[in-house]
């Protein structure tokens with residue numbers, strides 16, 4: 001896998017896969033990368049790495065990578081290679097036509113969490129200033145938007161509270177809806193080290209993930225809840241803490257809104273939230289819930305880590321707030337070893353949110369309706385900006401199906417494969433008159449596109465990524481861009497063709513603009529990053545070295561806010577036709593929908609998605625291990641091979657979503673988080689039957 005030889009050059013950069021954000025040295029001979037070596041200086045990884053960052057970079061030079069711009073008038077026409085100028089002029093004339101015909105709000109764009117902070121900032125600037133609307137959204141819509149909503153409401157900022165190193169001081173770890181040994185492996189190793197040293201672990205997950213029992217580690221409690229019942233479980237933990245007098249009232253009085261606490265405490269103390277009542281909803285034994293709650297509240301530093309098993313639910317935002325309530329009630333916030341921390345999926349999903357990718361917020365999470373903020377941007381950008389929040393991705397698609405939304409510029413996002421209810425997505429795309437895709441490959445979404453801008457990989461650009469612990473790290477150009485332009489260059493040239501000029505000599509100047517407009521980034525510059533190696537925001541006059549732990553003396557919003565978190569069951573119900581619940585996750589060697597990892601050597605470890613099914617459910621259906629099975633839901637059906645295992649409980653099936661062939665999002669539902677529209681990927685009622693049809 002690794003070519004040997006003395007590298008002519010070694011360039012320090014950052015992994016472009018998960019939200020751990022490991023530092024690597026890219027070793028090159030000429031313009032060819034020969035290997036990626038984890039960097040000891042990397043504060044997120046301390047010289048460690050996983051099989052994705054280390055080995056899965058071959059996609060950059062994959063044979064099917066597109067390096068020439070292409071256009072076509074209709075999606076049934078063949079693609080035609082054109083010059084960059086022709087592509088920009090065609091795309092710009094189409095977008096201008098659409099706005100002239102259908103109105104200013106008929107077009108929009110989606111930023112990419114695979115691109116740098118600087119490129120994302122440019123993209124939302126183009127949309128707000130160039131398109132003249134706020135129709136910008138990000139893939140965080142389908143993953144961690146509830147984190148943004150929930151943590152901002154309770155603590156005042158849309159980000160995790162701790163640095164990764166903080167886990168080394170945790171005494172009790174409550175891990176909810178996350179599987180770090182597969183999805184965030186380098187953080188997973190750090191966590192394992194702490195657990196081997198004696199920290200106690202509570203796992204709340206429908207599936208028996210590795211950390212429940214692995215050599216030298218055994219979780220104190222595994223709470224195998226029924227998919228979709230996170231809030232009922234968390235309310236039951238809170239019930240025990242409040243009714244047994246385990247809440248740290250002195251802390252709450254000093255640091256939080258006391259009246260809100262009292263309302264919340266009365267709510268969770270109700271019988272409906274008792275562990276016994278919760279058992280009927282979650283399936284988790286009440287005695288385990290009681291003991292887990294006591295351990296979290298009294299076991300020393302309590303740290304919560306969570307993943308998409310929390311956010312991708314119809315009550316995703318409620319679940320995030322329920323975790324924040326627990327941390328505040330027990331005083332587990334604002335110090336080393338405690339906190340509430342999302343394990344972010346993509347390398348720069350934190351950054352893409354920070355940079356103003358949401359339709360209602362400028363960079364730094366400031367609402368577009370705030371006059372003072374808007375005037376600051378207007379002054380620097382030389383345009384009048386809309387004070388109206390724009391459309392979210394699902395709303396863009398709804399409007400497209402309704403014939404009112406006509407043009408979409410998508411940077412590095414494959415919504416036809418990664419978003420829920422594929423039929424609705426493709427119907428929306430089909431109804432648009434100009435879809436622009438900027439990507440490395442002709443992905444599924446490109447089937448509905450009229451313009452293809454060939455994008456650039458992380459090895460071909462300068463910029464920064466921000467990981468799940470708010471750490472801003474440099475991405476450095478290792479090889480020239482195969483298409484001749486970086487993603488940032490493309491956005492700038494497209495903006496110019498539309499008549500909106502953005503002029504920068506180097507991405508460092510974009511960061512300077514971000515710093516000038518974003519208080520939490522005020523102290524960030526490339527010179528500062530070179531000096532410190534990396535820095536965690538907020539980085540400004542008050543915190544020139546950055547902020548590893550947030551909310552130490554006060555919450556960002558002032559006092560912490562408790563929120564009443566009533567459990568409302570999902571509308572996705574099992575029944576005679578669809579008696580099982582499907583939930584999904586990742587595997588170590590693959591990444592998301594597999595665009596990159598499937599074009600790398602990692603395929604030798606995992607070349608197809610399998611359906612995990614409990615022996616009872618398999619036997620009932622006459623399914624043997626390895627059989628091809630049809631997985632049917634109310635939205636559609638797919639086929640994949642069965643893997644019979646007790647990792648899943650009876651009544652629950654599980655699969656990964658890395659390979660286009662299985663296309664699991666075809667069968668997910670339309671339900672989404674009430675606050676953010678984040679899709680409910682993690683709960684789908686299904687039936688499983690043997691089949692012989694792929």
Ligand code: SF4
Nearest residue numbers: 015017018022050053
């Ligand atoms: Fe890359 Fe994440 Fe693996 Fe680190 S843990 S090497 S960031 S995929």
